[in-house]
Amino acid sequence: MFRRQMIGALAGAALLAGLSANVFAADWVEPFPVKGKVxxxxxxxxxxxxxxxxxxxxxxxxxDYGDRAAFVTVDIDKYPGIDDKYLITSMPTQMFYDVHGEPIWVHTGALDEATLRERADILIEAAEKEKAEAAAKK
Known part of the structure; x- marks a missing residue:
């Protein structure tokens, strides 16, 4: 259920993106989600x-994770309007994307290392399981 709420919120963010997209530098490409990585x-x-x-x-x-996952930090002051685009209402806020670039979790506030690792590991394990299942079908 949380995932549906999250995706609904991001759909709203997409609408806002049209309103705030003009404040981004024309050559800036969002460095996330990283293609093919949690x-x-x-x-x-x-x-x-x-x-x-x-x-x-x-x-x-x-x-620590190397190529198994991507950890990206975005300073909202360097990219005016990005907070509106992603509905960021307070700092820090973390967004977790699966290997397909789908948003899975959003957390507002600081997170401890154990929780960050736990959530990243869940997504990595899911990606590895999916990859193994796909390989078994071949």
Whole structure:
């Protein structure tokens, strides 16, 4: 049920994107979700008290996970309107995408390392299971 609510919210965000798309630089391409990888995006800002800690954690996890997942940090102040596009109402906010680029979870507030790892691992395991099933059918 949460996934349906999340996707409904993102559909609304797509409508807002049309209103705010003109504020993005013409050559800027969103670095997420990363094609073919589980992706965790952390939206933050320099003025946010807990955002530097989240950014450091995202960098640590990217190093730990390597090619198995992508951990992306986005400073909303550098991309005016991105908060409207993704319905970001407070910082930090994390969005979790599956290997197909589908949004699965959204969390507002700082997350601890164990929770970030748990959610990323769930998505990675699902992708690996799907890949194994597809290979078995061949």
């Amino acid at each position: 992706t965790v995006v952390d939206f933050g800002a320099e003025w946010c008290a807990s955002c530097p800690e989240m950014e450091a954690l995202m960098k640590k996890l990217q190093k």
